[in-house]
Amino acid sequence: MSGHAAVKSLQRGELAERTGCNIETVRYYEKIGLLPEPPRTSGGHRAYSSSHERRLRFVIRARELGFSLDEIRELLRLAEERDRPCAEARIVAAAHLQDVRAKIADLKRMERVLKEVVAQCGDGTLPECPLIETLYREPVAK
Amino acid sequence: MSGHAAVKSLQRGELAERTGCNIETVRYYEKIGLLPEPPRTSGGHRAYSSSHERRLRFVIRARELGFSLDEIRELLRLAEERDRPCAEARIVAAAHLQDVRAKIADLKRMERVLKEVVAQCGDGTLPECPLIETLYREPVAK
DNA sequence: ATACGGGCTGTAGTCACTACAGGTTCAAGA
């Protein structure tokens, strides 16, 4: 028995079902070259092996961490090269961590303002809505 | 003098320059009906009035708070109706605040994991990269 | 009079999917 991991192939949406990933999304990943093209049955249906599943799970988990598909492509390349990928992978992840922190900061700014205006609106019976006034107000009111 | 705010019209990208909004974006907002079509010069150039600027600033500030263009459309409608808009505007803002908080929670989860794996990678000289292993690892390892 | 910087329209590209339309295959039941 070789190491080709062709023990059992998954069909009828089993891959999608097992991973929780939409089948359309799996095919999209294949189309953009993130997943390899699986072998086909005589009728043309895709027959995935466990190595496909493993790679798909990698992609899914990386997406859950917010990596872009291009970053994931890079991470997969590094993972396969097996030539000291850790330093480079760390750079990709650290850059992404910076992005995530910047997004959190942006959203927290939004949250603070939104919380304030919603509170100012109170029960919504004010004649002049503070939310609308805030949006109309010039940044530097004279 | 009427209340039409046609005191001076802005041309040659002045509106974009004054608001910091890309001129292409302004035209996009006009195309999707978020901003009214301004009158034109004899040559077909757009001549904005201060009411256009006011409305554009509303959109820009709402975008800064993360509202979608559809939500902004609704807020603008409420702002113009002047028929007790506060309660309804508050609902829009409160729903959006929920969205923002959910996004913050998602991003914080990502941040926590990313911070951990980057720390585990250390100086990047490990033979097995913890980041890549984390991505390959099954959610429920046996 | 002419140059050229900016406006004009309309289309296509971005990202990461998602949703069809219109056809084919497969596995289970009769």
Add this chain to the structure above:
DNA sequence: TCTTGAACCTGTAGTGACTACAGCCCGTAT
């Protein structure tokens, strides 16, 4: 064996919020 119907197949178009371009026209300064 035949039939049914679900699930697969390909390819295209739509989403949101822009951004970038091509190819043309206008307007102002020299």
